[in-house]
Amino acid sequence: MKLKVNIIGSGFSSLAASCYLAQAGYDVTVFEKNPTIGGRARQLKKDGFTFDIGPTWYWMPDVFERFFADFNKKPSNYYTLEKLNPAYSVYFDKNDFITIEDSLEKIKIAFEKEEKGSAKKLQYFINKAKTNYNIAIKDLVYKPGESPLELVTLATINKLNQFFSTIKKDVRKAFKNKKLVQILEFPVLFLGAKPSDTPSFYNFMNYADFGLGTFHPKKGMYQVILALKHLAEELGVNIKTENPVDKIIVNNGKAIGILSNGKEYLADIILSGADYHHTETLLDKAYRQYSEAYWEKKTFAPSSLLFYVGFNKKLKNVNHHTLFFDVDFDIHAEAIYDNPKWPENPLFYASFPSITDANAAPQGKEAGIFLIPLAPNLNDTPQLRETYFEKIISRFENLTSQNVKNNIIFKESFCVNDFIKDYNSYKGNAYGMANTLLQTAFLRPKLKGKKVDNLFFTGQLTVPGPGVPPSLISGKLVADLIIKYHNAS
Template structure:
């Protein structure tokens, strides 16, 4: 039996590498489907990039902060026989987010709802209401096509019905793939502010508006029509819910266990076979864990260049030299005394010269753009539990260049460095944090912001490399350029090692929490030999047990 055929009624021994959202989700679904699953996480806590940090009464999310594609979460929880609302309480944000600009006279509040968004665009630019309505029509149609044909699939086979369904739309599909998102935004509206609102979703895709295909304008339907939600208690509450479901399904979760090798066995005339992993425990003990199936949700670059034998790598080091990394990030966690009514839950700060900003972020040398477009989340605007009374919790994300690629002989490439607590991070990281605080103070008109900071921690690209083994210390994963989208992004199965599958933001279908959940489902589909191109029936795993 192989990972690409149905598992039938026989339970497989499965090792899942990595305890981020993708790893927890994959483990939970496989266990729900009757397999014996052990999850190994090198850090002391699960969650991966969706982590938390607590100090002096503040609880900070250290990663994802946007809850989009709610139907994806609903579907995932339904596969496990439960509902999202049975585990976390969701709040819909009003406004969805606030936009500050370097040359804006006043910030813009972006609302949810087709009519409300049309009114906003019309108030900024005559004719903008009709233009955004047409844009959202196209975005919704493209989103539905993506969900029905391109996301919930292993790309191991393209069903005939998919080809028939897409045939009349091939011309439109070609344009969506070949036209950049920036061009689509520019021919929709003229106002710089509105163009930036339509172009910023590229950053969610670890890309830039000039290189992300306009197919990704589908994301505007998510925040403008579906709305932006927040799990009360922070995204750590969501991670805890998924981890609890995994344990309830029978998953053995082991933290502080670092996988150092994916073990394989050679077979005459056939592909090598994954036989398990070798791991090192926190006390330095080496352990061999046998498995019929290995699923790595660790960074794909790390998996393929460090864990798999070099001669069996599907994506060896030369492959990565032709790939485009997503940006790095400087994260700044701030506990601020007093309230900040100038900000809302989600806040975007846009520079006037976007092209220069993105050229710096995606350049060859690690730099912090000056000035920098940035994102500020203030969850305490919605959730008083994340900060002491009368104080605010700020999560600041400054997109920066990823680390430079490693040099000859594996010498580490240049990096902006590590962050730290109370200003103890590397100088370039702390300088970026100081600049971000000053920018927020100036643009949001909070002149005393720096003096009100009571808790401060920074996280830099080197921390992403150390903590998550992230390729080039990037914050999200490979960029969603044309060459790195859909089936061009890669496969969730090794071509050279039978019984080795992949999930997570660094493989298909892409970056973001919803994509991580979908990647977990696609692993189950691969194991079952399911070649359909849509979500599994919500009772599929219950029928098999």
């Protein structure tokens, strides 16, 4: 008889795990609290506009290819990818911006214009980043974080010094131009920590950026979720939406089922891709492996204030992805990590998918997504949201030399309170737990429950960490661990 697995949550990691487990012969059911699947990667549709609510960047295409190849499939079986050119642009002041194009050679030309000799330095920097990418993404991140020995290979021993230096030090040693420094430090924000707290080894994110490029799935990132759903259902996975899990049932130290909508669903294995801290609250206190004090001490990736805006005209002087670095990043970072508060002058990011994708907005109109990174657990009120929208939209108008306020058809917002309500997210964080040196690999919360048998975890609070590609990998890691554990028992 097939072993039964109940999975809590339907984000990238849960769906990936469900595919691997179903392929291995398990009877898999996914329980999702919201009306639609995808976890943080949902969609908002309004007045003919379509927005990705969560992730909007498609990086590391090789990780997606590797995932689908495990099922003898390709991403192209499910969705169409377009490489963006330009990948993105970065504003530093009015009419002062740098455009990052779709190849390293073009990017080197842009760098050389800003700082003489920087093209050669950039080539050297990206060569190192590529080596690290090959070590990390092709090997290290596919380790389950059970032992420090997983990190000990000939390749990592040769890179040991890079675990004790930081991205900030390395970048600023090589480049003096402030604008180039900010561009090179930007990708580590996807890892949820400051460049000054991120080990040098993580410069592989720069290779993901400049070496591999930025892509867009036609009709948006949600197509990847739909691809995972399609694959899971092909493999026999049963997905139940509007089924919040209220309790994990434990008997004699073993997880034996879940309680959802007042009904018990028994299983041989329980796997949670929901927020790790929240999942532990579904257990009686005696069975929780991490205390509140443990979570309190951890460095969490930022939360975000997001706006989804429909404009009644096409916008000028922006690209699909546009970053606004016209204020001091260090001061904003301090307000996220060191002294948590609403930042006075925030950096922000904007995405205009309708520049690339006609599906995102009605003809002649523009879909805009605006994101301000914030410290988790901030006071979140409608008045504050309104204040910050006014701040960034005024700066947006000035920097891009156009008036847009009177062209807004509607705007919807999403912030700390929504992350808590919709995703049971710890303190309303958006990306999980940051990848700092002391929160890497085996130092992250474990994939396998320590106090409860047959209970497993996946997602961005465990290994390998935040981001969409790591979430896919996390799903594979936990599925492999479940299979290994049950083959041994």
